[in-house]
Amino acid sequence: MQIYNTMTRVKEEFVPIEPGKVRMYVCGPTVYDYIHIGNARPMIFFDTVRRYLEYKGYDVNYVSNFTDVDDKIIKRALQEGVDASVISERFIAECKKDMEAMGVRPATIHPKATEEIGGMIDMIADLIEKGFAYEVNGTVYYRVRTFSRYGSLSGKNLDDLRSGSRSLLVTGEEEKEDPMDFVLWKPKKEGEPSWESPWGQGRPGWHIECSVMSRRYLGEEIDIHGGGEDLIFPHHENEIAQSEAESGHIFTHYWMHNAFLNIDNKKMSKSLNNFFTVREISERYDLTVLRLFMLSAHYRSPLNFSAELMESAKSSLERIRTAVERLEDARGRGRKRPLSATARKAADAFTRKFEAAMEDDFNTADALAALFELVRYTNQLVPKNRSEEELEYLRGKLADMTGILGLRPAEKADLDAQIEALIEERTQARKAKNWARADEIRSYLASQGILLEDTKEGVKWKRA
Numbered sequence: 001m002q003i004y005n006t007m008t009r010v011k012e013e014f015v016p017i018e019p020g021k022v023r024m025y026v027c028g029p030t031v032y033d034y035i036h037i038g039n040a041r042p043m044i045f046f047d048t049v050r051r052y053l054e055y056k057g058y059d060v061n062y063v064s065n066f067t068d069v070d071d072k073i074i075k076r077a078l079q080e081g082v083d084a085s086v087i088s089e090r091f092i093a094e095c096k097k098d099m100e101a102m103g104v105r106p107a108t109i110h111p112k113a114t115e116e117i118g119g120m121i122d123m124i125a126d127l128i129e130k131g132f133a134y135e136v137n138g139t140v141y142y143r144v145r146t147f148s149r150y151g152s153l154s155g156k157n158l159d160d161l162r163s164g165s166r167s168l169l170v171t172g173e174e175e176k177e178d179p180m181d182f183v184l185w186k187p188k189k190e191g192e193p194s195w196e197s198p199w200g201q202g203r204p205g206w207h208i209e210c211s212v213m214s215r216r217y218l219g220e221e222i223d224i225h226g227g228g229e230d231l232i233f234p235h236h237e238n239e240i241a242q243s244e245a246e247s248g249h250i251f252t253h254y255w256m257h258n259a260f261l262n263i264d265n266k267k268m269s270k271s272l273n274n275f276f277t278v279r280e281i282s283e284r285y286d287l288t289v290l291r292l293f294m295l296s297a298h299y300r301s302p303l304n305f306s307a308e309l310m311e312s313a314k315s316s317l318e319r320i321r322t323a324v325e326r327l328e329d330a331r332g333r334g335r336k337r338p339l340s341a342t343a344r345k346a347a348d349a350f351t352r353k354f355e356a357a358m359e360d361d362f363n364t365a366d367a368l369a370a371l372f373e374l375v376r377y378t379n380q381l382v383p384k385n386r387s388e389e390e391l392e393y394l395r396g397k398l399a400d401m402t403g404i405l406g407l408r409p410a411e412k413a414d415l416d417a418q419i420e421a422l423i424e425e426r427t428q429a430r431k432a433k434n435w436a437r438a439d440e441i442r443s444y445l446a447s448q449g450i451l452l453e454d455t456k457e458g459v460k461w462k463r464a
Protein backbone atom coordinates (compact mmCIF):
# COMPACT_ATOMS: atom_id res chain seq x y z
CA MET A 1 0.00 0.00 0.00
CA GLN A 2 1.37 3.38 -1.04
CA ILE A 3 0.81 6.53 1.03
CA TYR A 4 1.88 10.01 0.01
CA ASN A 5 3.94 11.40 2.87
CA THR A 6 3.87 15.19 3.18
CA MET A 7 7.24 14.97 4.94
CA THR A 8 9.11 13.32 2.05
CA ARG A 9 6.75 14.53 -0.73
CA VAL A 10 6.61 11.11 -2.35
CA LYS A 11 4.41 8.05 -2.16
CA GLU A 12 5.94 5.47 0.17
CA GLU A 13 5.14 1.85 0.90
CA PHE A 14 3.17 1.64 4.13
CA VAL A 15 5.02 -0.33 6.80
CA PRO A 16 3.48 -0.09 10.27
CA ILE A 17 5.66 0.21 13.36
CA GLU A 18 4.11 -2.94 14.80
CA PRO A 19 2.95 -5.62 12.34
CA GLY A 20 -0.84 -5.79 12.08
CA LYS A 21 -1.41 -2.59 14.04
CA VAL A 22 -1.89 1.03 13.03
CA ARG A 23 -1.57 3.99 15.37
CA MET A 24 -3.33 6.92 13.83
CA TYR A 25 -4.04 10.47 15.04
CA VAL A 26 -6.27 12.98 13.26
CA CYS A 27 -6.57 16.57 14.46
CA GLY A 28 -10.18 17.23 15.33
CA PRO A 29 -12.28 20.39 15.33
CA THR A 30 -12.34 23.35 17.67
CA VAL A 31 -15.81 23.16 19.15
CA TYR A 32 -17.29 26.66 19.21
CA ASP A 33 -20.04 26.20 16.61
CA TYR A 34 -21.59 23.63 14.26
CA ILE A 35 -18.96 22.10 11.98
CA HIS A 36 -18.97 23.19 8.35
CA ILE A 37 -18.59 20.87 5.40
CA GLY A 38 -14.91 21.90 5.03
CA ASN A 39 -14.29 20.35 8.45
CA ALA A 40 -16.23 17.31 7.26
CA ARG A 41 -13.70 16.56 4.52
CA PRO A 42 -10.91 15.27 6.83
CA MET A 43 -13.50 13.49 9.00
CA ILE A 44 -14.96 11.57 6.07
CA PHE A 45 -11.66 10.92 4.35
CA PHE A 46 -9.70 9.68 7.37
CA ASP A 47 -12.68 7.57 8.47
CA THR A 48 -12.45 5.92 5.04
CA VAL A 49 -8.70 5.35 5.50
CA ARG A 50 -9.43 3.71 8.83
CA ARG A 51 -12.16 1.53 7.33
CA TYR A 52 -9.85 0.39 4.54
CA LEU A 53 -7.02 -0.42 6.96
CA GLU A 54 -9.46 -2.47 9.03
CA TYR A 55 -10.68 -4.27 5.92
CA LYS A 56 -7.03 -5.16 5.27
CA GLY A 57 -6.96 -6.77 8.71
CA TYR A 58 -5.14 -4.08 10.68
CA ASP A 59 -6.09 -3.37 14.24
CA VAL A 60 -6.44 0.42 14.06
CA ASN A 61 -6.11 2.61 17.13
CA TYR A 62 -7.73 5.81 15.86
CA VAL A 63 -7.44 8.89 18.05
CA SER A 64 -9.07 12.21 17.22
CA ASN A 65 -9.28 15.10 19.66
CA PHE A 66 -11.72 17.87 20.40
CA THR A 67 -10.05 21.24 20.99
CA ASP A 68 -12.28 22.50 23.79
CA VAL A 69 -10.19 25.39 25.09
CA ASP A 70 -9.59 28.19 22.62
CA ASP A 71 -10.12 31.94 22.07
CA LYS A 72 -13.19 31.40 19.88
CA ILE A 73 -14.88 29.21 22.49
CA ILE A 74 -14.12 31.74 25.21
CA LYS A 75 -15.45 34.58 23.07
CA ARG A 76 -18.74 32.83 22.45
CA ALA A 77 -19.06 31.88 26.13
CA LEU A 78 -18.61 35.53 27.11
CA GLN A 79 -21.23 36.58 24.54
CA GLU A 80 -23.74 34.06 25.88
CA GLY A 81 -22.77 34.67 29.51
CA VAL A 82 -22.03 30.99 30.17
CA ASP A 83 -19.04 28.92 31.12
CA ALA A 84 -16.73 27.92 28.22
CA SER A 85 -17.47 24.27 28.97
CA VAL A 86 -21.17 24.84 28.23
CA ILE A 87 -20.25 25.94 24.69
CA SER A 88 -17.74 23.16 24.07
CA GLU A 89 -19.97 20.41 25.47
CA ARG A 90 -22.89 21.63 23.35
CA PHE A 91 -20.89 21.59 20.12
CA ILE A 92 -19.11 18.31 20.87
CA ALA A 93 -22.58 16.75 21.14
CA GLU A 94 -23.72 18.42 17.90
CA CYS A 95 -20.51 17.39 16.12
CA LYS A 96 -21.03 13.77 17.17
CA LYS A 97 -24.55 13.85 15.71
CA ASP A 98 -23.19 15.17 12.41
CA MET A 99 -20.44 12.53 12.36
CA GLU A 100 -22.95 9.77 12.91
CA ALA A 101 -25.16 11.08 10.11
CA MET A 102 -22.15 11.20 7.75
CA GLY A 103 -21.27 7.61 8.61
CA VAL A 104 -18.08 8.72 10.41
CA ARG A 105 -17.49 6.12 13.10
CA PRO A 106 -16.51 7.31 16.57
CA ALA A 107 -12.75 7.23 17.10
CA THR A 108 -11.29 4.62 19.42
CA ILE A 109 -10.95 7.58 21.73
CA HIS A 110 -11.87 11.27 21.44
CA PRO A 111 -9.69 13.03 24.02
CA LYS A 112 -10.58 16.56 25.09
CA ALA A 113 -7.85 19.11 25.66
CA THR A 114 -9.30 20.29 29.00
CA GLU A 115 -9.01 16.77 30.39
CA GLU A 116 -5.33 16.46 29.48
CA ILE A 117 -3.89 19.60 31.12
CA GLY A 118 -1.73 17.61 33.58
CA GLY A 119 0.05 15.84 30.72
CA MET A 120 0.61 19.16 28.95
CA ILE A 121 2.16 20.72 32.06
CA ASP A 122 4.48 17.70 32.40
CA MET A 123 5.59 17.91 28.77
CA ILE A 124 6.18 21.67 28.94
CA ALA A 125 8.19 21.27 32.16
CA ASP A 126 10.26 18.58 30.50
CA LEU A 127 10.90 20.78 27.44
CA ILE A 128 12.08 23.62 29.73
CA GLU A 129 14.37 21.24 31.58
CA LYS A 130 15.89 20.01 28.31
CA GLY A 131 16.49 23.57 27.12
CA PHE A 132 13.84 23.55 24.37
CA ALA A 133 11.54 26.04 26.11
CA TYR A 134 11.72 29.06 28.42
CA GLU A 135 9.40 31.06 30.60
CA VAL A 136 8.98 34.86 30.64
CA ASN A 137 6.37 36.53 32.88
CA GLY A 138 4.07 33.52 33.06
CA THR A 139 4.28 32.65 29.34
CA VAL A 140 6.25 29.63 28.20
CA TYR A 141 7.69 29.68 24.66
CA TYR A 142 9.23 26.94 22.56
CA ARG A 143 12.79 27.89 21.58
CA VAL A 144 12.62 27.17 17.87
CA ARG A 145 16.33 27.62 17.12
CA THR A 146 17.21 24.62 19.33
CA PHE A 147 15.35 22.29 16.99
CA SER A 148 17.44 21.94 13.87
CA ARG A 149 14.76 20.19 11.78
CA TYR A 150 12.27 23.03 12.24
CA GLY A 151 10.58 23.68 8.89
CA SER A 152 11.17 20.17 7.47
CA LEU A 153 7.47 19.30 7.10
CA SER A 154 6.37 22.57 5.53
CA GLY A 155 9.59 23.07 3.57
CA LYS A 156 10.01 26.49 5.16
CA ASN A 157 13.31 28.03 5.99
CA LEU A 158 13.66 29.51 9.46
CA ASP A 159 15.46 32.65 8.27
CA ASP A 160 12.75 33.41 5.69
CA LEU A 161 10.08 32.83 8.29
CA ARG A 162 11.89 35.08 10.74
CA SER A 163 12.15 38.03 8.38
CA GLY A 164 8.51 37.56 7.39
CA SER A 165 7.24 37.40 10.92
CA ARG A 166 9.21 40.27 12.49
CA SER A 167 6.69 42.77 11.24
CA LEU A 168 3.85 40.55 12.42
CA LEU A 169 4.92 40.40 16.06
CA VAL A 170 1.90 40.62 18.31
CA THR A 171 2.15 43.23 21.04
CA GLY A 172 3.21 41.66 24.29
CA GLU A 173 5.41 39.16 22.49
CA GLU A 174 8.52 41.39 22.37
CA GLU A 175 9.77 39.25 25.25
CA LYS A 176 10.36 36.33 22.87
CA GLU A 177 13.97 35.35 22.19
CA ASP A 178 13.13 34.79 18.52
CA PRO A 179 10.09 35.95 16.52
CA MET A 180 9.40 32.32 15.50
CA ASP A 181 9.17 31.01 19.07
CA PHE A 182 5.64 29.84 19.76
CA VAL A 183 3.53 29.67 22.90
CA LEU A 184 3.29 26.50 24.99
CA TRP A 185 1.56 28.05 27.99
CA LYS A 186 -0.11 31.43 28.37
CA PRO A 187 -1.08 33.29 31.53
CA LYS A 188 -4.70 33.67 32.58
CA LYS A 189 -6.71 36.66 31.46
CA GLU A 190 -9.75 37.80 33.45
CA GLY A 191 -12.85 35.72 32.71
CA GLU A 192 -10.96 32.91 30.97
CA PRO A 193 -10.74 29.28 32.04
CA SER A 194 -7.39 28.56 33.66
CA TRP A 195 -5.40 25.90 35.44
CA GLU A 196 -2.70 25.98 38.11
CA SER A 197 0.84 25.42 36.78
CA PRO A 198 4.47 25.95 37.82
CA TRP A 199 4.28 29.20 35.77
CA GLY A 200 1.13 30.46 37.45
CA GLN A 201 -2.55 30.24 36.49
CA GLY A 202 -3.01 29.88 32.77
CA ARG A 203 -3.91 27.67 29.83
CA PRO A 204 -2.00 25.67 27.21
CA GLY A 205 -1.25 26.71 23.64
CA TRP A 206 -3.00 24.78 20.87
CA HIS A 207 -0.01 22.84 19.49
CA ILE A 208 1.01 21.18 22.73
CA GLU A 209 -2.44 19.55 23.01
CA CYS A 210 -1.95 17.20 20.09
CA SER A 211 1.62 16.24 21.03
CA VAL A 212 0.40 15.25 24.48
CA MET A 213 -2.83 13.48 23.51
CA SER A 214 -1.16 11.56 20.74
CA ARG A 215 1.64 10.41 23.06
CA ARG A 216 -0.77 9.43 25.82
CA TYR A 217 -3.06 7.29 23.68
CA LEU A 218 -0.73 6.06 20.95
CA GLY A 219 2.80 6.28 22.33
CA GLU A 220 5.77 8.46 21.36
CA GLU A 221 6.00 7.12 17.83
CA ILE A 222 2.94 6.80 15.61
CA ASP A 223 2.20 5.56 12.10
CA ILE A 224 -0.16 8.12 10.59
CA HIS A 225 -0.97 11.70 11.50
CA GLY A 226 -3.65 13.46 9.52
CA GLY A 227 -5.50 16.71 9.07
CA GLY A 228 -6.30 19.39 6.54
CA GLU A 229 -3.39 21.00 4.67
CA ASP A 230 -3.81 24.26 6.57
CA LEU A 231 -2.46 22.39 9.59
CA ILE A 232 0.95 21.67 8.01
CA PHE A 233 2.22 25.02 9.16
CA PRO A 234 2.45 25.98 11.92
CA HIS A 235 0.41 23.34 13.78
CA HIS A 236 2.07 20.13 12.64
CA GLU A 237 5.50 21.71 12.31
CA ASN A 238 5.19 22.73 15.95
CA GLU A 239 3.89 19.33 17.04
CA ILE A 240 7.00 17.76 15.50
CA ALA A 241 9.27 20.26 17.26
CA GLN A 242 7.65 19.51 20.62
CA SER A 243 7.32 15.74 20.34
CA GLU A 244 10.69 14.99 18.73
CA ALA A 245 12.62 17.37 21.00
CA GLU A 246 11.13 15.60 23.98
CA SER A 247 11.47 11.99 22.86
CA GLY A 248 14.66 12.35 20.85
CA HIS A 249 13.25 10.26 17.98
CA ILE A 250 10.80 10.39 15.09
CA PHE A 251 7.19 11.28 16.01
CA THR A 252 5.11 10.37 12.93
CA HIS A 253 6.04 8.02 10.09
CA TYR A 254 3.40 9.14 7.54
CA TRP A 255 2.01 12.67 7.44
CA MET A 256 -1.22 12.87 5.46
CA HIS A 257 -3.04 16.08 4.56
CA ASN A 258 -6.29 16.58 2.68
CA ALA A 259 -6.68 19.50 0.29
CA PHE A 260 -9.39 22.07 0.85
CA LEU A 261 -13.04 21.92 0.19
CA ASN A 262 -13.60 25.15 -1.72
CA ILE A 263 -16.53 27.22 -2.71
CA ASP A 264 -16.11 29.42 -5.79
CA ASN A 265 -12.51 28.20 -5.70
CA LYS A 266 -11.86 29.72 -2.27
CA LYS A 267 -11.30 27.73 0.91
CA MET A 268 -14.54 27.26 2.77
CA SER A 269 -14.05 28.76 6.23
CA LYS A 270 -15.84 30.47 9.06
CA SER A 271 -13.66 33.57 8.72
CA LEU A 272 -14.55 34.10 5.05
CA ASN A 273 -18.20 33.48 5.90
CA ASN A 274 -18.57 31.32 2.78
CA PHE A 275 -19.56 28.11 4.50
CA PHE A 276 -22.43 25.67 4.79
CA THR A 277 -22.74 23.74 8.01
CA VAL A 278 -23.17 19.98 7.82
CA ARG A 279 -26.50 20.54 9.57
CA GLU A 280 -27.73 22.85 6.80
CA ILE A 281 -26.81 20.31 4.15
CA SER A 282 -28.65 17.61 6.11
CA GLU A 283 -31.89 19.53 5.64
CA ARG A 284 -31.62 19.00 1.89
CA TYR A 285 -29.72 15.74 1.54
CA ASP A 286 -29.15 12.42 3.18
CA LEU A 287 -25.57 13.00 4.43
CA THR A 288 -24.40 9.83 2.71
CA VAL A 289 -24.72 11.97 -0.44
CA LEU A 290 -22.26 14.47 1.07
CA ARG A 291 -19.94 11.58 1.88
CA LEU A 292 -20.05 10.25 -1.67
CA PHE A 293 -19.45 13.78 -3.00
CA MET A 294 -16.33 14.13 -0.79
CA LEU A 295 -14.96 10.76 -1.90
CA SER A 296 -15.54 11.51 -5.58
CA ALA A 297 -12.24 13.42 -5.70
CA HIS A 298 -8.79 12.32 -4.59
CA TYR A 299 -8.14 13.71 -1.10
CA ARG A 300 -5.08 15.68 -2.21
CA SER A 301 -7.04 17.52 -4.92
CA PRO A 302 -9.03 20.61 -4.08
CA LEU A 303 -12.76 19.98 -4.34
CA ASN A 304 -15.22 22.69 -5.29
CA PHE A 305 -18.62 22.47 -3.65
CA SER A 306 -21.57 22.95 -5.99
CA ALA A 307 -25.25 22.09 -6.25
CA GLU A 308 -24.61 20.23 -9.54
CA LEU A 309 -21.98 17.97 -7.99
CA MET A 310 -24.24 17.25 -5.04
CA GLU A 311 -27.10 16.35 -7.38
CA SER A 312 -24.79 14.09 -9.32
CA ALA A 313 -23.61 12.45 -6.07
CA LYS A 314 -27.25 11.96 -5.15
CA SER A 315 -28.08 10.09 -8.33
CA SER A 316 -24.87 8.05 -8.05
CA LEU A 317 -25.88 6.99 -4.57
CA GLU A 318 -29.33 6.04 -5.80
CA ARG A 319 -27.76 3.83 -8.47
CA ILE A 320 -25.70 2.02 -5.86
CA ARG A 321 -28.67 1.58 -3.57
CA THR A 322 -30.89 0.33 -6.38
CA ALA A 323 -28.35 -2.37 -7.23
CA VAL A 324 -28.17 -3.41 -3.58
CA GLU A 325 -31.97 -3.54 -3.38
CA ARG A 326 -32.28 -5.53 -6.59
CA LEU A 327 -29.91 -8.11 -5.20
CA GLU A 328 -31.94 -8.23 -2.01
CA ASP A 329 -35.19 -8.66 -3.93
CA ALA A 330 -33.64 -11.51 -5.90
CA ARG A 331 -32.77 -13.35 -2.68
CA GLY A 332 -33.95 -16.93 -2.78
CA ARG A 333 -35.00 -16.65 -6.42
CA GLY A 334 -31.68 -17.62 -8.00
CA ARG A 335 -30.92 -21.08 -9.29
CA LYS A 336 -29.51 -23.71 -6.96
CA ARG A 337 -26.21 -23.87 -8.78
CA PRO A 338 -22.72 -23.43 -7.38
CA LEU A 339 -20.67 -20.34 -8.16
CA SER A 340 -18.70 -21.10 -11.30
CA ALA A 341 -15.00 -20.33 -11.58
CA THR A 342 -15.72 -17.91 -14.44
CA ALA A 343 -18.35 -16.03 -12.47
CA ARG A 344 -16.05 -15.78 -9.47
CA LYS A 345 -13.23 -14.49 -11.64
CA ALA A 346 -15.46 -11.87 -13.23
CA ALA A 347 -16.63 -10.60 -9.85
CA ASP A 348 -13.12 -10.65 -8.34
CA ALA A 349 -11.88 -8.34 -11.07
CA PHE A 350 -13.96 -5.51 -9.55
CA THR A 351 -12.47 -6.06 -6.11
CA ARG A 352 -8.97 -6.05 -7.54
CA LYS A 353 -9.63 -2.74 -9.24
CA PHE A 354 -11.15 -1.28 -6.12
CA GLU A 355 -8.27 -2.40 -3.93
CA ALA A 356 -5.64 -1.24 -6.42
CA ALA A 357 -7.19 2.24 -6.31
CA MET A 358 -7.29 2.33 -2.52
CA GLU A 359 -3.72 1.01 -2.27
CA ASP A 360 -2.57 3.86 -4.50
CA ASP A 361 -2.68 6.55 -1.82
CA PHE A 362 -6.41 6.06 -1.19
CA ASN A 363 -7.65 7.04 -4.61
CA THR A 364 -11.31 7.00 -3.66
CA ALA A 365 -12.32 8.49 -7.03
CA ASP A 366 -11.01 5.40 -8.84
CA ALA A 367 -12.36 3.12 -6.12
CA LEU A 368 -15.82 4.58 -6.73
CA ALA A 369 -15.39 3.97 -10.46
CA ALA A 370 -14.72 0.27 -9.69
CA LEU A 371 -17.81 0.18 -7.49
CA PHE A 372 -19.91 1.61 -10.35
CA GLU A 373 -18.59 -1.05 -12.70
CA LEU A 374 -19.75 -3.64 -10.20
CA VAL A 375 -23.13 -1.89 -9.98
CA ARG A 376 -23.56 -2.04 -13.78
CA TYR A 377 -22.52 -5.69 -13.83
CA THR A 378 -25.00 -6.51 -11.07
CA ASN A 379 -27.81 -4.73 -12.87
CA GLN A 380 -27.17 -6.79 -16.00
CA LEU A 381 -26.95 -10.06 -14.07
CA VAL A 382 -29.90 -9.95 -11.72
CA PRO A 383 -32.67 -10.32 -14.32
CA LYS A 384 -30.90 -13.33 -15.78
CA ASN A 385 -31.84 -15.60 -12.88
CA ARG A 386 -28.26 -16.54 -12.05
CA SER A 387 -27.10 -18.94 -9.39
CA GLU A 388 -28.04 -18.07 -5.83
CA GLU A 389 -24.40 -18.48 -4.82
CA GLU A 390 -23.28 -16.03 -7.45
CA LEU A 391 -25.79 -13.45 -6.29
CA GLU A 392 -24.64 -13.96 -2.72
CA TYR A 393 -21.03 -13.47 -3.83
CA LEU A 394 -21.98 -10.15 -5.46
CA ARG A 395 -23.90 -9.10 -2.34
CA GLY A 396 -20.71 -9.62 -0.35
CA LYS A 397 -18.64 -7.56 -2.78
CA LEU A 398 -21.09 -4.68 -2.78
CA ALA A 399 -21.27 -4.78 1.01
CA ASP A 400 -17.45 -4.70 1.26
CA MET A 401 -17.03 -1.74 -1.06
CA THR A 402 -19.91 0.32 0.27
CA GLY A 403 -18.79 -0.55 3.81
CA ILE A 404 -15.23 0.68 3.20
CA LEU A 405 -16.48 3.90 1.64
CA GLY A 406 -19.08 4.25 4.40
CA LEU A 407 -21.97 4.49 1.93
CA ARG A 408 -24.59 2.87 4.06
CA PRO A 409 -27.80 1.48 2.61
CA ALA A 410 -30.83 3.73 2.74
CA GLU A 411 -32.78 3.61 5.97
CA LYS A 412 -36.42 2.60 5.58
CA ALA A 413 -37.46 6.11 6.64
CA ASP A 414 -35.31 7.64 3.86
CA LEU A 415 -36.85 5.30 1.31
CA ASP A 416 -40.36 6.18 2.43
CA ALA A 417 -39.50 9.88 2.15
CA GLN A 418 -38.14 9.36 -1.37
CA ILE A 419 -41.31 7.53 -2.42
CA GLU A 420 -43.50 10.24 -0.96
CA ALA A 421 -41.51 12.93 -2.73
CA LEU A 422 -42.03 11.12 -6.04
CA ILE A 423 -45.76 10.73 -5.39
CA GLU A 424 -45.98 14.46 -4.67
CA GLU A 425 -44.11 15.19 -7.90
CA ARG A 426 -46.59 12.96 -9.76
CA THR A 427 -49.55 14.81 -8.22
CA GLN A 428 -48.04 18.12 -9.36
CA ALA A 429 -47.35 16.70 -12.83
CA ARG A 430 -51.00 15.62 -13.13
CA LYS A 431 -52.20 19.05 -12.06
CA ALA A 432 -49.98 20.52 -14.76
CA LYS A 433 -51.40 17.96 -17.21
CA ASN A 434 -47.92 16.56 -17.72
CA TRP A 435 -49.27 13.02 -18.20
CA ALA A 436 -46.00 11.67 -19.56
CA ARG A 437 -44.09 12.54 -16.39
CA ALA A 438 -46.92 11.31 -14.17
CA ASP A 439 -46.94 7.95 -15.96
CA GLU A 440 -43.19 7.75 -15.87
CA ILE A 441 -43.23 8.15 -12.07
CA ARG A 442 -46.00 5.58 -11.67
CA SER A 443 -44.16 2.99 -13.73
CA TYR A 444 -40.85 3.72 -12.02
CA LEU A 445 -42.50 3.16 -8.64
CA ALA A 446 -44.16 -0.01 -9.97
CA SER A 447 -40.74 -1.29 -11.05
CA GLN A 448 -39.60 -0.75 -7.43
CA GLY A 449 -42.62 -2.74 -6.18
CA ILE A 450 -44.57 0.32 -5.05
CA LEU A 451 -48.26 0.32 -5.93
CA LEU A 452 -50.26 3.53 -6.08
CA GLU A 453 -53.94 3.91 -5.49
CA ASP A 454 -55.68 7.17 -6.32
CA THR A 455 -58.40 7.76 -3.71
CA LYS A 456 -60.67 10.66 -2.76
CA GLU A 457 -58.34 11.48 0.16
CA GLY A 458 -55.33 11.57 -2.14
CA VAL A 459 -52.81 9.01 -3.27
CA LYS A 460 -52.20 5.95 -1.10
CA TRP A 461 -49.27 3.64 -1.61
CA LYS A 462 -48.15 0.20 -0.50
CA ARG A 463 -45.30 -2.20 -1.14
CA ALA A 464 -46.27 -5.09 -3.41
Ligand code: AMP
Nearest residue numbers: 028029030038039041227228260261268
Ligand atom coordinates in the same frame (compact mmCIF):
# COMPACT_ATOMS: atom_id res chain seq x y z
P1 AMP B 1 -10.49 23.61 12.70
O1 AMP B 1 -11.70 23.41 13.57
O2 AMP B 1 -10.51 24.87 11.90
O3 AMP B 1 -9.19 23.40 13.45
O4 AMP B 1 -10.52 22.46 11.57
C1 AMP B 1 -10.70 21.09 11.83
C2 AMP B 1 -10.20 20.31 10.65
O5 AMP B 1 -10.89 20.71 9.45
C3 AMP B 1 -8.71 20.53 10.34
O6 AMP B 1 -8.14 19.29 9.95
C4 AMP B 1 -8.73 21.49 9.17
O7 AMP B 1 -7.58 21.37 8.38
C5 AMP B 1 -9.96 21.01 8.42
N1 AMP B 1 -10.53 22.02 7.52
C6 AMP B 1 -11.02 23.24 7.85
N2 AMP B 1 -11.51 23.89 6.74
C7 AMP B 1 -11.35 23.04 5.69
C8 AMP B 1 -11.68 23.11 4.29
N3 AMP B 1 -12.29 24.16 3.75
N4 AMP B 1 -11.37 22.04 3.52
C9 AMP B 1 -10.79 20.95 4.05
N5 AMP B 1 -10.45 20.82 5.35
C10 AMP B 1 -10.72 21.84 6.17
Ligand code: ZN
Nearest residue numbers: 027028210235
Ligand atom coordinates in the same frame (compact mmCIF):
# COMPACT_ATOMS: atom_id res chain seq x y z
ZN1 ZN C 1 -3.54 18.82 16.12
